Amino acid sequence: MLRFVVRRLLxxxxxLLGLSILVxxxxxxLPGGPAQALLGxxxxxxxxxxxxxxxxxxxxxxxxxxRFLKKSARFDFGDSTTSRRPVTEExxxxxxxxxxxxxxxxxxxxxxxxxxxxxxAKRYGTAVDHAxxxxxxLGVSIPIFFLAILLxxxxxxELGLLPTVGRLSVLIDLEHPxxxxxxxxxxxxxIEALWDAVKHLILPAVALGSIxxxxxxxITRAAVLDVQNEDYVRTARAKGLAPGIVDxxxxxxxxxxxxxxxxxxxxxxxxxxxxxxxxxxxxxxxGSWLVDAIQDRNFPVLQGGILFLALVFVLVNLLVDLxxxxxxxxxxxx
Amino acid sequence: xxxxxxxxxLALAALLLAVGAAGCGGDDEGSGGGDxxxxxxxGTSADPVVxxxxxxxxxxxxxxxxxxxxxxxxxxAGTTELAPGLAESWEISxxxxxxxxxxxxxxxxxxxxxxxxxxxxxxxxxxxxxxGSFQNSSASYYWQTVxxxxxxxxxxxxxESFYAxxxxxxxxxxxxxxxxxxxxxxxALSLSAFSIASPKALExxxxxxxxxxxxxxxxxxxxxxxxxPIGTGPFKFESWERGDRLVLSRNDDYYGDKAALEQVIFRxxxxxxxxxxxxxxxxxxxxxxxxxxxxxxxxxxESLQVLDRPAFNVGYVGFNQxxxxxxxxxxxxxxxxGLNRQEVVDEFYAGRGxxxxxxxxxxxxxxxxxxxxxxxxxxxxxxxxxxxxxxLPVKITxxxxxxxxxxxxxxxxxxxxxxxASLKEAGFQIVPKTAPWSPDYLGQxxxxxxxxxxxxxxxxxxxxxxxxxTFFQTPQKAWGFENQAIFDKLDEAEAETDLDARxxxxxxxxxxxxxxxxxxxxxxxKPALAFQADVQGYEPSPVSLxxxxxxxxxxxxxxx
Numbered sequence: 001m002l003r004f005v006v007r008r009l010l011x012x013x014x015x016l017l018g019l020s021i022l023v024x025x026x027x028x029x030l031p032g033g034p035a036q037a038l039l040g041x042x043x044x045x046x047x048x049x050x051x052x053x054x055x056x057x058x059x060x061x062x063x064x065x066x067r068f069l070k071k072s073a074r075f076d077f078g079d080s081t082t083s084r085r086p087v088t089e090e091x092x093x094x095x096x097x098x099x100x101x102x103x104x105x106x107x108x109x110x111x112x113x114x115x116x117x118x119x120x121a122k123r124y125g126t127a128v129d130h131a132x133x134x135x136x137x138l139g140v141s142i143p144i145f146f147l148a149i150l151l152x153x154x155x156x157x158e159l160g161l162l163p164t165v166g167r168l169s170v171l172i173d174l175e176h177p178x179x180x181x182x183x184x185x186x187x188x189x190x191i192e193a194l195w196d197a198v199k200h201l202i203l204p205a206v207a208l209g210s211i212x213x214x215x216x217x218x219i220t221r222a223a224v225l226d227v228q229n230e231d232y233v234r235t236a237r238a239k240g241l242a243p244g245i246v247d248x249x250x251x252x253x254x255x256x257x258x259x260x261x262x263x264x265x266x267x268x269x270x271x272x273x274x275x276x277x278x279x280x281x282x283x284x285x286x287g288s289w290l291v292d293a294i295q296d297r298n299f300p301v302l303q304g305g306i307l308f309l310a311l312v313f314v315l316v317n318l319l320v321d322l323x324x325x326x327x328x329x330x331x332x333x334x
Numbered sequence: 335x336x337x338x339x340x341x342x343x344l345a346l347a348a349l350l351l352a353v354g355a356a357g358c359g360g361d362d363e364g365s366g367g368g369d370x371x372x373x374x375x376x377g378t379s380a381d382p383v384v385x386x387x388x389x390x391x392x393x394x395x396x397x398x399x400x401x402x403x404x405x406x407x408x409x410x411a412g413t414t415e416l417a418p419g420l421a422e423s424w425e426i427s428x429x430x431x432x433x434x435x436x437x438x439x440x441x442x443x444x445x446x447x448x449x450x451x452x453x454x455x456x457x458x459x460x461x462x463x464x465x466g467s468f469q470n471s472s473a474s475y476y477w478q479t480v481x482x483x484x485x486x487x488x489x490x491x492x493x494e495s496f497y498a499x500x501x502x503x504x505x506x507x508x509x510x511x512x513x514x515x516x517x518x519x520x521x522a523l524s525l526s527a528f529s530i531a532s533p534k535a536l537e538x539x540x541x542x543x544x545x546x547x548x549x550x551x552x553x554x555x556x557x558x559x560x561x562x563p564i565g566t567g568p569f570k571f572e573s574w575e576r577g578d579r580l581v582l583s584r585n586d587d588y589y590g591d592k593a594a595l596e597q598v599i600f601r602x603x604x605x606x607x608x609x610x611x612x613x614x615x616x617x618x619x620x621x622x623x624x625x626x627x628x629x630x631x632x633x634x635x636e637s638l639q640v641l642d643r644p645a646f647n648v649g650y651v652g653f654n655q656x657x658x659x660x661x662x663x664x665x666x667x668x669x670x671x672g673l674n675r676q677e678v679v680d681e682f683y684a685g686r687g688x689x690x691x692x693x694x695x696x697x698x699x700x701x702x703x704x705x706x707x708x709x710x711x712x713x714x715x716x717x718x719x720x721x722x723x724x725x726l727p728v729k730i731t732x733x734x735x736x737x738x739x740x741x742x743x744x745x746x747x748x749x750x751x752x753x754x755a756s757l758k759e760a761g762f763q764i765v766p767k768t769a770p771w772s773p774d775y776l777g778q779x780x781x782x783x784x785x786x787x788x789x790x791x792x793x794x795x796x797x798x799x800x801x802x803x804t805f806f807q808t809p810q811k812a813w814g815f816e817n818q819a820i821f822d823k824l825d826e827a828e829a830e831t832d833l834d835a836r837x838x839x840x841x842x843x844x845x846x847x848x849x850x851x852x853x854x855x856x857x858x859x860k861p862a863l864a865f866q867a868d869v870q871g872y873e874p875s876p877v878s879l880x881x882x883x884x885x886x887x888x889x890x891x892x893x894x
Binding site for chain 2: 031032035036038039040043044045046047049050051053054079082083084085090093094097149152153156157160163164165166167168170171176279280281282284288292295
C-alpha cells in the first residue's frame with residue numbers, strides 16, 4: 001500500500017514536468033502576447049517591447065522556461081499581468097472557492113443521484129424507472145448556462161428566495177482564515193453568515209451538479225441491477241436477512257464500487273470544468289480565472305494555474321484509487 | 335412505496351421547506367434609508383487593478399478612484415466643460431509655458447493631512463520620477479500621453495518630457511512649468527490619472543517602493559494603491575476583498591456637499607447576463623456597460639431605469655494606404671460612397687447610434703460644422719473606380735474582429751456583413767479576414783497588415799487632441815500614410831493656447847482629414863447604464879467621470 005502511494009507520488013514528477021513544457025509552449029504559440037492584450041487599441045511596438053521586457057518575454061524560450069521552473073519549485077509563479085498580484089496569492093483565494101463549489105455540487109449529485117438510481121433499479125421497468133431515466137437525460141442534456149439562468153430567474157428574480165451572484169451577501173462581514181466560507185462561518189460561529197453562504201451555494205451547486213447527478217444515477221442503477229442478481233445476495237435473502245439489511249450491506253456496498261470511480265473522475269472535472277457556472281454566478285473561482293487568463297494571454301496565471309490543477313487532478317485520482325481498497329478488501333494495491 | 339423512497343421524499347420536502355424559509359429573510363442587499371442615504375451596491379465588470387490613478391487606465395479602476403480622489407481641474411457634471419476642482423482658478427502665461435493654479439483652502443486628505451501647494455508638487459514630482467515598470471504604458475499611459483517621458487527614461491520610454499517643474503510659490507499657489515506649450519494640458523488635468531494623493535500616505539505605504547528581482551525587473555511592493563488609497567474625495571476607502579467587494583464609506587469631513595450615501599459597494603460580476611439578473615433580483619442597484627439587446631428588457635421593467643452617456647466614441651472603417659490601391663484617393667472615395675452607413679447604424683445599434691460625419695464626436699470642441707460628406711451612392715463609387723483606371727470588381731481585403739463587443743461596434747460581424755454587401759454593389763470584391771480581437775486582431779492592424787478594417791476609439795478626455803491627435807498627428811503603420819500638411823496642422827493646433835484660435839485649427843484639421851479620407855467614420859454611440867428606479871442623482875458623463883456623491887436612494891426622498 002505504502003509502496004503504491006510512493007510510486008504514484010514519484011510518477012507526479014515526470015507528469016508535471018511534461019505538462020509544464022506543453023503548457024509553456026502552447027501559450028507561447030498563441031498569436032499575440034500579454035502586452036498586446038493589456039494595451040488593446042493603444043498598443044505601439046515600443047510599449048509592447050517594454051512590457052515584454054518586464055515579464056522577461058524578450059528572452060529565448062529555454063531561458064524563460066528554466067527561470068519558470070526554478071521559481072515554480074519554490075511555488076512562485078510570478079505576478080498576474082492583469083491584476084499585477086502574485087499568482088500564488090490569487091490561487092490561494094480562488095482555489096478554496098472552486099473546491100467549495102465542487103464539493104457542494106458533488107454532495108448534491110450524490111445525495112440525489114444514488115438514491116434515484118437505487119430506486120430506479122428496485123422498481124426496474126416501472127414508471128418510476130422511466131421517470132428517473134427521463135430526469136437524468138434532461139440533467140445531462142440541458143446546457144449549464146441555460147439551467148443556471150433559468151434557476152436564477154425562478155428562484156431569485158421571480159420568487160426572491162436565493163441570491164444570484166457571489167459567495168456571500170455584501171452586507172455580511174466574515175473573516176476568511178480558510179477561504180472555505182462555510183467552514184469560516186462555522187469557525188466564527190456566525191449563524192447568519194453560515195446561512196447566507198449556504199444560500200449562495202445552492203443554485204450554483206445545483207446547476208453544476210446536474211450533469212454528475214444524471215451520470216451517477218444511471219451508473220448506480222446499472223450497478224444495483226447487476227449486484228442484486230449475484231449469488232451472495234440471493235444467499236443473504238435465502239437465509240432470511242431483512243430486505244433493508246440485504247440492500248445496505250450487500251447490494252449498495254458492492255454497487256458503490258463503479259460509482260466511486262465515477263465520483264472521483266467527476267470531482268476532477270468539476271474542479272477544472274466549473275467555468276460556465278462560475279461565470280454565470282460570478283463565483284470567484286479557478287474556472288473563470290483561467291478563462292480570462294487565456295483571453296488576456298496572462299502567461300503567469302496560465303502557467304501556474306494549469307500546473308496546480310494538474311497536480312490536484314492527479315492527487316484526487318490517487319485518493320479514489322486508495323478508496324477502492326477501503327470499499328473492497330479484495331482489491332490489492334500494488 | 336418502499337421505506338427508502340419515502341425517506342427521500344421526506345428529505346426533499348425538508349429541503350424545499352428550508353429554501354422557502356430562506357426567502358422570508360428577504361434578500362435585498364442595498365438598503366435605502368428614508369433620508370436618501372444608505373448603501374448602494376454597484377455591479378462592475380471586474381476588480382480594479384490598483385487604486386492609484388497614475389498607474390492605471392482601465393475603467394473599473396478609474397470608477398473607484400474618481401470617488402476617493404480629486405484633481406486640480408474638474409469637469410462640469412455630465413459634460414466635457416472645465417470646472418474648478420482642487421484648484422479654484424488658473425492662469426496661463428503668454429508663452430503658454432507656465433500654468434498658475436490657485437488652490438482651494440481648508441481641504442484635508444482622509445488621513446487628516448492638509449491639502450496645499452506642496453502636496454500638489456509632491457504628486458507631480460512623483461509621477462515625473464517614476465521608475466522601472468511604472469514607466470510601462472500599461473501603467474502610466476496618461477502621463478505619457480499628456481506629458482511625454484520621465485526624468486530618467488528607461489529603455490523604450492519616450493525621451494522627451496513636456497514637464498519641466500512644479501513650484502509651490504506659496505501655501506495655496508502652484509506653478510506648473512512646461513518645456514513646450516500644449517493646449518490640451520488643462521483638459522488633461524481633469525483625468526483621474528492626475529488625482530492628488532496624500533503625500534504622507536504615499537510615503538508611509540510605499541507607493542513607489544519595490545524590489546528589483548533576480549531578472550533585474552522592478553516589482554512594486556507598496557500597499558498604498560491596494561490597502562491605503564488616500565485622497566480628498568467625498569468617499570473614503572474602507573475595505574477590498576478581491577473577487578467579492580470593494581467598500582467605500584462617506585467622507586464626513588468633506589469640504590463640499592457631503593454625499594448622501596453612507597456606503598458604496600462595488601461588486602465584480604463579469605458576465606453581462608448575470609449583472610442584469612442581479613439587478614432584477616435586487617442584489618445590486620446599478621451597473622455599467624449594458625448590452626444594447628438588454629435595453630428593452632430594462633426599459634420594460636418599471637422598477638428599473640436606463641441612463642444614457644453622451645456619445646464619446648467613434649467607430650470607423652480604416653484604410654492602410656501602404657497597401658495598394660488604397661493610396662489612390664479615388665479608391666478611398668469609392669469605398670466611402672459604397673458604405674451604407676445609415677443602414678448599419680439603424681439596424682445594429684438599438685437606436686443608440688448616430689451616423690458619424692467626422693472622426694470627432696459632436697460634443698467635443700473642434701467639431702467642424704461642415705465637412706465633405708459621403709452619402710451612400712454605389713453608382714458614384716463605380717464611376718470613381720473606373721476613373722482610377724481599375725477593372726471592376728476591385729478586390730479588397732476587409733478585416734473585422736471576432737470575440738469582441740465594443741460600445742462603437744456591439745457586433746462587428748454584422749457591421750462587416752452589411753458593409754461588404756453594400757461595397758459589392760459599389761463595384762468591389764470583398765476578401766473577408768477575421769481574427770479574435772485582442773491581441774490577434776489589434777496586433778495585425780497595428781502592424782499594418784490589414785488593408786481595410788473595422789476599428790474605433792473611446793475618448794479619454796474631452797479634447798480633440800485625444801481623438802484626431804491620437805490618430806493622425808504622427809505616421810502610423812495602421813494608416814500607412816505620410817501627410818505632412820495634416821501632421822503640421824495638428825501640431826499647430828496642439829500648441830495653440832488661445833482657445834478660439836485652437837478650435838478653428840481643429841475644425842480646419844477635421845475638414846482636411848475628411849477630404850484626405852484616411853478612413854471612414856460611421857458611428858458615434860451612447861453607452862448605457864442601468865439602475866433601480868429609486869436611484870436618483872447619478873449624472874452620466876461622456877468621459878465616464880461620474881460621482882456617487884450626488885446619488886440618493888429611495889425615489890422621492892431625493893430632495894435635499
